[in-house]
Amino acid sequence: METLFLLAFWTVPIVLGYVFGRMAEARHYRSIIAREKNFVHLPATSLRTLLGNGPVARSELVTGSVVIAVDHFKKAASTLRALVGGPVKSYETLLDRAKREAVLRLKESCPGAHEIVNVRLETMPIAGSQPRQVTGVEVLAYGTAIYYVEQSAVA
Amino acid sequence: MILSYENTAMLITNIETIPGQTITICHGVVSGSSVRSKHVGRDIMAGLKNMVGGELRGYTELLEESRAQATERMKAQATQMGANAIVNVRFATSSVAAGAAEIYVYGTAVTVG
Numbered sequence: 001m002e003t004l005f006l007l008a009f010w011t012v013p014i015v016l017g018y019v020f021g022r023m024a025e026a027r028h029y030r031s032i033i034a035r036e037k038n039f040v041h042l043p044a045t046s047l048r049t050l051l052g053n054g055p056v057a058r059s060e061l062v063t064g065s066v067v068i069a070v071d072h073f074k075k076a077a078s079t080l081r082a083l084v085g086g087p088v089k090s091y092e093t094l095l096d097r098a099k100r101e102a103v104l105r106l107k108e109s110c111p112g113a114h115e116i117v118n119v120r121l122e123t124m125p126i127a128g129s130q131p132r133q134v135t136g137v138e139v140l141a142y143g144t145a146i147y148y149v150e151q152s153a154v155a
Numbered sequence: 156m157i158l159s160y161e162n163t164a165m166l167i168t169n170i171e172t173i174p175g176q177t178i179t180i181c182h183g184v185v186s187g188s189s190v191r192s193k194h195v196g197r198d199i200m201a202g203l204k205n206m207v208g209g210e211l212r213g214y215t216e217l218l219e220e221s222r223a224q225a226t227e228r229m230k231a232q233a234t235q236m237g238a239n240a241i242v243n244v245r246f247a248t249s250s251v252a253a254g255a256a257e258i259y260v261y262g263t264a265v266t267v268g
Contacts, residue, residue: 013206021208028209048170056174061167061244063222067215069201071208101210118170124248124256126214128201135201136211138218142246144168 017073024071025093032100039107044116050146051115058147062116064105065140067126068098075134095123095137102141110145119143165230166240166267173240176267182236186261187228190251191221221258222246229260238264 043051050056074090081088099121106116121141128135166173193201197213204211233241244262251257 016206017208020206024208050174059166059168059170059174061169063219063246065215065218065222067211067218069204069208069211071205074208118168120169120245122246122248124250126211126256127250135205136214138214138248140218140222140246140248142169142244144170146174 013072014076015073017071017076021071021073025097028097028101032097032104035104035108036100039104042107042111042113042115044103044107044119044143046119048118050117052146052148054148054151056146057149060110060145061142062106062110062113062145063140063142064102064107064109065138066098066101066105067136067138068094068101069136070094070134095139098123098137098139099141102139106141106143112147113145114148115146116143117146164239165233167226167230167244167262168240168242169244169262171243173242173265173267176240178240178242178265179268180238180266182233182238182264182266184261185229185232185236185238185241185264186259187225187230187232188257188259189221189225189228190255190257191217192255193217218248218256218258221256222260225258225260229262233264236264238266240265240267 045051074094077090078088102121106119119141120143121139124138125134126136126138127133172178193214197217200213201211229241241262241264244260247259249257
């Protein structure tokens with residue numbers, strides 16, 4: 001009886017993480033791909049110089065951030081992976097999602113801008129209540145939004 | 156004590172210049188920091204979210220508030236120096252202790268004209 005309870009204690013969160021975590025991930029990727037298409041007109045670069053060369057009307061610091069939970073399946077998969085080494089695919093997709101989401105939020109915070117320059121991405125693990133436990137990963141994207149003087153206003 | 160300078164217009168960028176304007180005076184480095192811890196309710200919600208995956212919205216908001224406060228403190232310092240813009244701004248974060256995070260923001264206070 002006790003062994004059964006112990007087994008359930010360890011497997012239920014992992015199974016839940018596998019089922020719902022995968023669903024959440026697939027849903028998130030669909031949303032990311034759809035929103036990225038809406039923002040192709042707003043380039044975000046890591047350059048320190050501007051892409052355009054018209055007169056600049058306004059520039060401002062913009063940020064976008066997201067905290068994504070690390071589900072128990074991903075945790076278990078990475079623990080197993082650490083035994084043999086190699087790419088930890090479960091974390092690769094998690095961080096990819098977080099970074100793309102942060103950049104999207106960055107763009108969504110300034111929909112009228114013409115471009116975003118000097119974009120930087122920072123990642124920070126969010127510690128859990130127990131030591132050495134990670135509950136989530138935060139990704140912060142920040143850059144400078146550039147608004148050029150509208151051509152119609154110049155003429 | 157932190158004075159409120161929220162109504163002051165301060166130009167902030169993370170590139171070396173304010174495009175279209177010239178830097179006339181450089182005042183030096185300004186910074187602002189904010190240390191916040193998450194509360195138990197959010198921790199419990201996060202525990203549930205760890206079962207199913209997805210975004211930890213409570214933490215996202217918490218860190219955003221914290222970053223806004225750090226930026227506000229940096230702006231207050233720049234205003235005290237007589238600057239009207241902050242260039243080359245950087246954000247940094249560190250986990251000070253379990254359950255608390257420090258948000259640090261720094262840049263160079265300048266006067267543009």
